[in-house]
Amino acid sequence: xxxxxxxxxIESPLLYGTRLRALSILTAVxxxxxxxxxxxxxxxxxxxxxxxxxxxxxxxxxxxALCGFVFGxxxxxxxxxxxxxxxxxxxxxxxxxxxxxxxxxxVTGSIWARAxxxxxxxxxxxxxxxxxxxxxxxATYQPLRFxxxxxxxxxxxxxxxxxxxxxxxxxxxxxVRLAQAYTHPRVFATTDGGxxxxxxxxxxxxxxxMALLFATLWKYEMASKNTSAKLRSLRRKLGGDEAVARRGRxxxxxxxxxx
Amino acid sequence: MRRAVxxxxxxxxxxxxSAPQAVPAMALFSVTTLVVFHFALQRGxxxxxxxxxxxxxxLLFAAMLGTSRLFVADYEEGGLDGFLLAPVDRTALxxxxxxxxxxxxxxxxxxxVPAFAxxxxxxTPDASAVARLVLVLALADAGVAVVGTLVGALAVxxxxxxxxxxxxxxxxxxxxxxxAAKATTPLLLATGAGAIPVRxxxxxxxxxxVFGLLAYAVFDYLVED
Numbered sequence: 001x002x003x004x005x006x007x008x009x010i011e012s013p014l015l016y017g018t019r020l021r022a023l024s025i026l027t028a029v030x031x032x033x034x035x036x037x038x039x040x041x042x043x044x045x046x047x048x049x050x051x052x053x054x055x056x057x058x059x060x061x062x063x064x065a066l067c068g069f070v071f072g073x074x075x076x077x078x079x080x081x082x083x084x085x086x087x088x089x090x091x092x093x094x095x096x097x098x099x100x101x102x103x104x105x106x107v108t109g110s111i112w113a114r115a116x117x118x119x120x121x122x123x124x125x126x127x128x129x130x131x132x133x134x135x136x137x138x139a140t141y142q143p144l145r146f147x148x149x150x151x152x153x154x155x156x157x158x159x160x161x162x163x164x165x166x167x168x169x170x171x172x173x174x175x176v177r178l179a180q181a182y183t184h185p186r187v188f189a190t191t192d193g194g195x196x197x198x199x200x201x202x203x204x205x206x207x208x209x210m211a212l213l214f215a216t217l218w219k220y221e222m223a224s225k226n227t228s229a230k231l232r233s234l235r236r237k238l239g240g241d242e243a244v245a246r247r248g249r250x251x252x253x254x255x256x257x258x259x
Numbered sequence: 260m261r262r263a264v265x266x267x268x269x270x271x272x273x274x275x276x277s278a279p280q281a282v283p284a285m286a287l288f289s290v291t292t293l294v295v296f297h298f299a300l301q302r303g304x305x306x307x308x309x310x311x312x313x314x315x316x317x318l319l320f321a322a323m324l325g326t327s328r329l330f331v332a333d334y335e336e337g338g339l340d341g342f343l344l345a346p347v348d349r350t351a352l353x354x355x356x357x358x359x360x361x362x363x364x365x366x367x368x369x370x371x372v373p374a375f376a377x378x379x380x381x382x383t384p385d386a387s388a389v390a391r392l393v394l395v396l397a398l399a400d401a402g403v404a405v406v407g408t409l410v411g412a413l414a415v416x417x418x419x420x421x422x423x424x425x426x427x428x429x430x431x432x433x434x435x436x437x438x439a440a441k442a443t444t445p446l447l448l449a450t451g452a453g454a455i456p457v458r459x460x461x462x463x464x465x466x467x468x469v470f471g472l473l474a475y476a477v478f479d480y481l482v483e484d
Contacts, residue, residue, distance in 0.1 A: 147418040
């Protein structure tokens with residue numbers, strides 16, 4: 001049974017969650033250290049005061065969410081090229097996690113705008129506006145998937161969407177940025193040498209922590225989705241088709257492993 | 260390839276000419292929208308950036324109607340199946356649909372833009388301003404046609420077709436709105452038409468190019484099976 005050994009090596013349910021514990025611990029430690037440094041080591045911003053600390057949450061969240069969208073697009077290209085449904089699952093999980101982080105970006109951005117400029121929403125902050133447009137676009141990803149019943153077509157169309165949207169991200173940033181006659185003074189002022197050194201370390205640590213958080217959540221969801229797909233197929237093997245409840249219409253990709 | 264595109268395009272245009280559907284709907288919708296704008300803004304005349312905004316919102320929302328109808332007849336009457344049986348490149352369908360969409364947009368704008376000038380626009384643009392407006396319209400229409408073809412093909416196979424088209428297309432067309440509105444504003448100023456900053460035309464051109472290439476790359480996957 002050479003087949004079954006490769007099967008257990010590649011697709012064993014136990015393997016889906018490998019290194020999850022180490023990754024979780026590393027994430028917790030990095031994020032705690034990053035936030036700790038942000039609060040106790042990084043200097044207070046001269047004109048924004050304590051509120052500027054939200055920068056250490058908001059900006060890493062935004063960068064990670066955008067990278068997640070682009071990662072979803074790259075996985076979608078892989079899916080269309082290879083036709084392997086697992087790439088579709090990777091793309092799906094990345095995009096839907098990025099959407100959740102994206103909601104966080106908009107909320108923290110809004111709070112920051114309120115604190116530093118006095119309004120909950122400002123249109124002349126190009127990065128935030130671009131992010132809103134991208135968020136609105138990706139918000140249609142789930143409805144699009146949900147309204148296509150055939151799983152293969154759903155996967156293929158979702159991948160096409162993910163590629164278009166992924167390419168749209170930089171184009172949109174360019175257009176929105178050019179549309180602003182002036183921009184607000186930013187923490188990241190590239191002209192006067194970027195972040196002060198004492199802000200850099202906490203910021204990069206928070207960024208790495210946030211990226212690790214994304215990776216951890218992504219792996220958790222992948223493990224969960226893979227395991228339940230495997231469970232279904234094992235149930236089907238043991239008890240026949242009747243043993244498994246029919247899967248309703250779903251936006252999530254369906255994996256048919258081991259059948 | 261050229262013969263396939265020509266045949267498909269003839270089919271599209273003949274269909275629209277014998278049973279007009281998209282163009283009259285878009286034209287009528289745009290005029291109605293202008294009336295709505297008149298009452299909602301409570302103004303008899305607009306100029307400058309407000310005029311550019313009214314014009315582009317009207318054109319874009321009317322274009323959504325055409326987008327959601329673009330593939331419906333083919334899908335329901337079996338035209339897509341017929342096309343897939345033919346031994347031609349799938350890209351031919353993309354090109355034909357995008358060109359047809361572009362033609363529909365131009366046709367309805369022939370009604371919508373003069374209606375806008377007549378009903379709402381305060382200043383009367385001179386010939387050179389009109390020529391520049393036509394350039395902006397052509398560049399923006401190319402982008403709308405390509406994105407509309409992609410979104411139309413994507414949405415036609417879904418259950419919530421008419422819901423998804425504007426939800427997908429409007430965010431994708433935000434860069435077109437930004438650049439087109441910015442480029443149109445100086446043409447509609449009450450103080451006389453000014454020059455268009457070149458960068459907005461460049462943005463529109465870049466958008467058309469990027470989405471043209473993107474559509475070429477992914478369209479095959481939308482008409483498989």
